[in-house]
Amino acid sequence: MSINNKPASRVRRSPEASRSNILSAAESLLVAQGPQSLRLADVAKAAGVANATVLHHFGSIDAVQKALMERMIADLVESIMAVDVPLDDPAAAREVALRTLFDAFETRGAARLAAWLELTDETSRLTLVREAVQEVAQKKMANANLPAELVEDLILLSVTLAVGVGLFGPTLGRLIGKPPERARELTLQMLLANLERLSL
Amino acid sequence: MSINNKPASRVRRSPEASRSNILSAAESLLVAQGPQSLRLADVAKAAGVANATVLHHFGSIDAVQKALMERMIADLVESIMAVDVPLDDPAAAREVALRTLFDAFETRGAARLAAWLELTDETSRLTLVREAVQEVAQKKMANANLPAELVEDLILLSVTLAVGVGLFGPTLGRLIGKPPERARELTLQMLLANLERLSL
DNA sequence: TTATTTATTGACATTTTTGTCAGTAACGTT
DNA sequence: AACGTTACTGACAAAAATGTCAATAAATAA
Numbered sequence A, B: 001m002s003i004n005n006k007p008a009s010r011v012r013r014s015p016e017a018s019r020s021n022i023l024s025a026a027e028s029l030l031v032a033q034g035p036q037s038l039r040l041a042d043v044a045k046a047a048g049v050a051n052a053t054v055l056h057h058f059g060s061i062d063a064v065q066k067a068l069m070e071r072m073i074a075d076l077v078e079s080i081m082a083v084d085v086p087l088d089d090p091a092a093a094r095e096v097a098l099r100t101l102f103d104a105f106e107t108r109g110a111a112r113l114a115a116w117l118e119l120t121d122e123t124s125r126l127t128l129v130r131e132a133v134q135e136v137a138q139k140k141m142a143n144a145n146l147p148a149e150l151v152e153d154l155i156l157l158s159v160t161l162a163v164g165v166g167l168f169g170p171t172l173g174r175l176i177g178k179p180p181e182r183a184r185e186l187t188l189q190m191l192l193a194n195l196e197r198l199s200l
Numbered sequence C: 001t002t003a004t005t006t007a008t009t010g011a012c013a014t015t016t017t018t019g020t021c022a023g024t025a026a027c028g029t030t
Numbered sequence D: 001a002a003c004g005t006t007a008c009t010g011a012c013a014a015a016a017a018t019g020t021c022a023a024t025a026a027a028t029a030a
Helices: A015-033 A040-047 A051-058 A061-081 A090-107 A110-119 A123-144 A148-175 A182-198 B015-033 B040-047 B051-058 B061-081 B090-107 B110-119 B123-144 B148-175 B182-198
Strands: none
Touching: A015 A040, A015 A051, A015 A061, A015 A110, A040 A051, A040 A061, A051 A061, A061 A090, A061 A110, A061 A123, A090 A110, A090 A148, A090 A182, A110 A123, A110 A148, A110 B110, A110 B148, A123 A148, A123 B148, A148 A182, A148 B110, A148 B123, A148 B148, A148 B182, A182 B148, A182 B182, B015 B040, B015 B051, B015 B061, B015 B110, B040 B051, B040 B061, B051 B061, B061 B090, B061 B110, B061 B123, B090 B110, B090 B148, B090 B182, B110 B123, B110 B148, B123 B148, B148 B182
16 A cells, blocks of 8 residues: 655635635536535535635635625626627617626526525625616716616616526426527517617 | 423324425425525424424425425416406406416515526426416417417516516615516516517 | 324434634745 | 745534434324
């Protein structure tokens, strides 16, 4: 029997890089397997570090989850606010904006994030979202001269529907023998038709 | 110091009644506090029985959760299929049907059920739903002479949106300073307008 | 009444998950 | 090269959650 002489080499990251590495691993777990798999051992393993490392950086597994929520919300808001819609072509602008939104919710895990927040009663962390909504409403108000109220309604409607479509659309579609993207297409079609009618 | 002489009286239910009691308690927990509170001790306490009683009837806490999923799905399908829509008045029929659906998802916990199923990868339990969808599509096809394909699309769309509205509508509405039912109203308005246009 | 069945339970055992700690090793500074 | 800081780790402790079991008591049958 040979004696194990591993050099015991280590990766040493900056605190921020390490936190980020851990959160990214946790995010993958969340999207792929759901919140119940966000256990200390699982997250650590996915991140390729020891359990104690996770605790060193976050203090508790609970804090990891909270931090993940915050980061995912921030990323989501940022990625959506960053989309530049063609200002000269309203129809194209609507479509680009909505497709980006629905894509974020369906393929980037935002719908799962929303469901997770809701089921764990952590919706108080959504202040960033409120600010983003208000910012967009203001801007639209200034640019297109639309009442902020109306824009808010539009966002409320779109985001709510995007949650449903992103979370359950593919599953329900497949269940009844339709392509997974069917629910999204139907929803977008309907939304776009209505926006056109209201010329938003 | 007095010696404790509790009579040790017990409630003794039929197996079915006991199972039902436990599942109802679990359902309340799920709706009020989310799936992560479906722990053995919590469920037993909410049901007013000992931990061992729960295990006696279900074998494991996991089995309790599975049974709860099944029961909630069955209840949901049944309550929705039981609605009788006014056959003579298409417009009224549409509205009644959709309001019932959205109500089930928003206030009766169906949206939370859907999210739970999705996040725990238990969507294979939805066969009852598939059957219900096909039954409705058949019936509609016969009654109103509409292609089953189209009816299926309509159901896919409605249910998917109901999930989003039921799960996230109230929260997002409140977040941006609107009444919690705002998202539902906007969605119903839009759906009904489109159904009218397509005369479904 | 007595016997039988079994839903129910507290006490205990097991497993799972989280958290602590003292020591190790990577990296920058001197 | 020596030193200080601290990210990192394995081994261990603690807590939380699940599950086992023998005994108890409520219902029904004999």
